[in-house]
Amino acid sequence: MKKNIAIIMGGYSSEYDISIKSGKVVQKFLDSSKYNAFPIKITQKKWVYVDSNNTEFAVDKSDFTISPNGDKIHFDCVFNAIHGTPGEDGLLQAYFELLGLPHTSCNHYQAALTFNKRDLLSALKPYGVPCATSYFLNKGDAVDEVQIVKKVGLPCFVKANKAGSSYGISKVYKKEEIKSAIDKAFTEDSEIIIESSLEGTEVSVGVITYEGKIAVLPITEIVSENDFFDYEAKYLGKSQEITPARISEIQQNKVTQLAEFIYKTLGLKGYTRSEFIFIGDEPYLLEVNTTPGLTEESILPQQANTAGISLEQLFSSAIEEALR
Template identity: 75%
Template sequence: MKKKNIAIIMGGYSSEYNISIKSGNVVFKHLDAEKYNTFRLVITKEKWVYLDEAENEYPVDKSDFSIAPAGAKIHFDCVFNAIHGTPGEDGLMQAYFELLGIPQTSCNHYQAALTFNKRDLLSTLKPHGIKCAASYLLDLGDAIDENAIVKRVGLPCFVKANKAGSSYGISKVYKKEDLHEAIKKAFEEDDEIIIETFLDGVEVSVGVITYNGQVTVLPITEIVSENDFFDFAAKYEGKSQEITPARISKQKELKVMAIAKKVYELLKLNGFSRSEYIFVDDEPYLLEVNTTPGLTEESILPKQANEAGISLTELFESSIEEVLKQ
C-alpha cells in the first residue's frame, strides 16, 4: 500500500509557539516511517515553511498547501494539527483545510473557535446543565469597576485572557487593589478577559478522544500544584504533581467522566480534547476545554493515554486513521 503523506503543523502565532514546536516534534518522532511519509511544517506570522531533517527551510505554497523541496510538488493526504493557540486551535487553520478539502486531525473550525473562546464556550454549555464558576467579562477599553467585579465574583478570583492557553495571562487575585494589574496582564494576551470566582477543591484534567472509532474517556489526572494555582511553571517547569489516575472516589470519577463525555458529544468534537474541572463538594465545575492539547512527553494527555495502555505511536496514528476513514 502506498504510504500517505502526513504534514505535521506546529508553531503558530501565540505565546504557545515553543510548546507547539515540542509537541510537533514528538508527533514526528513517534509516527511510523514504514506507514507514513512525515513532514514538519512550521507556521508563523512571517512564513510557512517545511523543515527537512537538516533543518533546511522550504516555503509552503498557501494556494494548495503543498511543498516542492526537490522541484516536484508534494501534496498531503492528512494534516496532523499540533498548533496550540492561534491559528491552530481557534478554527483558522481548520477552516483553511476545510476549504482546500484536506483532512486534519483536530475538530472542525466552528467547534475550534467556540472552545477557544472561554466565554462563549461556557455560555453554550450552561443551558445543558454543565456547572461553571460565576464570571465577570471585560473587553479592552471597558471601564474597570473593581467594586462591581468583587460583588459579582468575590475574592480571591482568577483573571484570565479569554482566548489563550498554557495559563498565559492568568492571575489569582486576593485583594481588590491588585485587580487592575492583573487585568492589564491579561489584556497583554487578548482583548477580551474573563474574571471568575475562585473554586476551592480538587482539580482534575480529563482527556476525551476518538480512538478506534469510539469516543473514549482516558484515565483522569489530578492536578496538585506547588504554586498558588496550576500556572505556566506548574504545567511546564515541573512545579506540580500530575497524578494519574486521580485520587478521587469512584463516584466522583464516574461523574466527571460522564460530564466530560457529554461535553465532547454536545460540542460534536472529534480528535483529541482535554477538559479541566474543579470539584466543589461532589460536583465538577468546568473550567475550559482544549482541542489541541499538549503532546510532549511531559503533557497530560499522553500520560493519560499511557495509563490506558495506549502508546504515543498508537495515539497519534489512530488520530490520523480516524480522519482518513472519513
C-alpha cells in the same frame, strides 16, 4: 503506499515553543512504516517545511503543498500540533476544510467555540454544566473593581478570554490588585474573563476518538506547588500530575460522564482535554482544550499510557480517524 502527513507546529501565540515540542514528539513517534512525516513550521512571517538538513522550503498556501525537489508534494492528512492561534481557534481548520484536506483536530466552528472561554460557557449553560461565576471585560471598558468583587468575590481569577498555557492569568486576593491583573491579561487578548475562585480537587480529563470510538482516558489529578496550575506548574515541574486521580468512584463517574457529554454535545473530534474542579462531588468545568500538549511529559500522553495506548498508537489513530 505510505501516506504523506504534514505535522504543523509553531503558530502565532505565546505557546509557540510548546507547540514546537509537541510537533517534534509527533514526528518522532509517527509510524514510519505507514506515514511519511513532513514537519511544517507556521509563523506570522512564513509557513515552511523544514527538512532533515534544517533547510526551509516555502509552503504554497494556495493548496498547502511543498516542492522541495521541484516535484510538488500533496498531503493526505494534516496532524495539528499548534496550541493557540491559528491552530486551536478555528482559523487553520477552516482553511483545511476549504481545501478538502483532512486534519486531526476538530472542525473550525468547534475550535473557535472552545477557544473562546466566554462563548464555551455560554453554549454549555443551557445544558446545566456547572462552572464558576464570571464577569466579562473588553479592552477599553471601564473597570469597576467594586462591581467585579460584588459579582465574583475574592479571591478570583483574571484570565485572557482566548489564550492557553495559563498565559496572562492571575489569582487576585485584594480589590487593589485587580487593575494590574487586568492589564496583564490584556497583553494576551483584547477580551478577558474574571471568574470566582473554586477551591477543591482539580482534575484533567482526556476525551478522544480512538479506533473509531469515543474514549474517556484515565483521569489526572493536578496538585500544584504554586497557588494554582500556572505556567510554572504546567511546564517547569512545579506540580504533581497523578494518573489515575485519587478521587472517589462517585466523582470519577460524574466527571467521566460530564466530559463525554461535553465532547458529544459540542460535536468535538480528535483529542480534547477538559479541566474541572470538584466542589464536593460536583465537577465544575474550567475549560476545554482541543489541541492539548503532546510531549511525552504532557497530560494527555500520560493518560493514554495509563490506558495502555502508546504514542505511536495514539498518533496513528488520530490520522486514521481524520482519513475515515
